[in-house]
Amino acid sequence: MKVRSFSIIIPTYGRSQELFAFIESATRQKYNLSLLELIIVDQNDKIDLTPGIQEFEGKISIKHIKTTRKGIAHAKNLGLDQATHEIVSFADDDCTYYEDTIAKANDCLNRYPDSQILYGKLYDRKNNKNVLREWKSKMVRINIWNYHLNYSAITCFTPIRDIRFDERFGVGTEYGMGEELDWLLQSIEKKYVIHFTPEIEIWHPELHVGVMPLSKVKSYARGYGAICKKHISLAMIWNLSASSAYQLACSFMLTAMLRKEAAHKRYWAFRSRLEGFFKFKTS
Numbered sequence: 001m002k003v004r005s006f007s008i009i010i011p012t013y014g015r016s017q018e019l020f021a022f023i024e025s026a027t028r029q030k031y032n033l034s035l036l037e038l039i040i041v042d043q044n045d046k047i048d049l050t051p052g053i054q055e056f057e058g059k060i061s062i063k064h065i066k067t068t069r070k071g072i073a074h075a076k077n078l079g080l081d082q083a084t085h086e087i088v089s090f091a092d093d094d095c096t097y098y099e100d101t102i103a104k105a106n107d108c109l110n111r112y113p114d115s116q117i118l119y120g121k122l123y124d125r126k127n128n129k130n131v132l133r134e135w136k137s138k139m140v141r142i143n144i145w146n147y148h149l150n151y152s153a154i155t156c157f158t159p160i161r162d163i164r165f166d167e168r169f170g171v172g173t174e175y176g177m178g179e180e181l182d183w184l185l186q187s188i189e190k191k192y193v194i195h196f197t198p199e200i201e202i203w204h205p206e207l208h209v210g211v212m213p214l215s216k217v218k219s220y221a222r223g224y225g226a227i228c229k230k231h232i233s234l235a236m237i238w239n240l241s242a243s244s245a246y247q248l249a250c251s252f253m254l255t256a257m258l259r260k261e262a263a264h265k266r267y268w269a270f271r272s273r274l275e276g277f278f279k280f281k282t283s
Contacts, residue, residue, distance in 0.1 A: 043068075
């Protein structure tokens with residue numbers, strides 16, 4: 001069995017204890033830690049992460065890169081420039097790995113050699129609960145029609161290096177999400193073989209419209225609409241229409257249930273998708 005080396009890129013801003021929890025989870029991997037490197041791209045201007053990171057010296061290889069430029073896409077590109085190992089992945093600074101996450105990723109890369117990009121799932125093992133969406137129980141080939149049901153950016157493992165993140169998107173920009181979806185859509189357009197597998201699991205806090213602040217709901221939805229405009233096609237128009245209609249239907253239903261705050265968020269999730277689509281300039 002081939003044993004690969006992994007570069008894990010972690011953009012971070014505004015978090016310290018969550019980041020240190022992730023690093024700790026990386027040190028507990030049931031894998032040869034000499035084959036792992038963590039690349040922390042530090043965008044903080046108020047938090048000093050250096051003392052906390054130094055506590056992990058000798059346990060795992062860490063590259064601590066500081067940048068004054070905000071933006072998760074820019075941070076990921078900086079991380080890619082520093083990655084020296086065979087496989088790259090992009091972790092959130094508030095997620096954690098299970099002890100077998102890297103071992104499972106390596107195993108899947110061995111068993112599915114045709115896959116050039118693998119995505120796993122977000123899962124809460126403590127509560128036996130899917131996070132973000134109801135993940136499939138079997139492997140799925142990802143394409144332009146089904147990507148929205150089968151990917152999470154932080155579960156990606158790939159040797160691919162020829163795709164960059166569009167720095168107009170993602171946290172720290174007008175469009176609060178989208179850099180990871182744009183990367184995936186570029187990969188689909190380049191005809192890479194991409195799969196989802198339920199075997200790779202990563203923990204992440206709950207993430208859905210109901211728990212997001214309204215400002216985040218708006219910026220994420222604008223990002224999705226803008227990405228649909230950038231990659232405009234019949235499939236993307238369908239995906240935008242379906243997701244927008246779903247948010248609007250949820251808003252009507254929640255209004256009827258007198259859940260005004262939740263209905264208000266869903267309305268803005270609908271409206272901001274359309275704003276992002278019509279305002280985004282492709283050139």
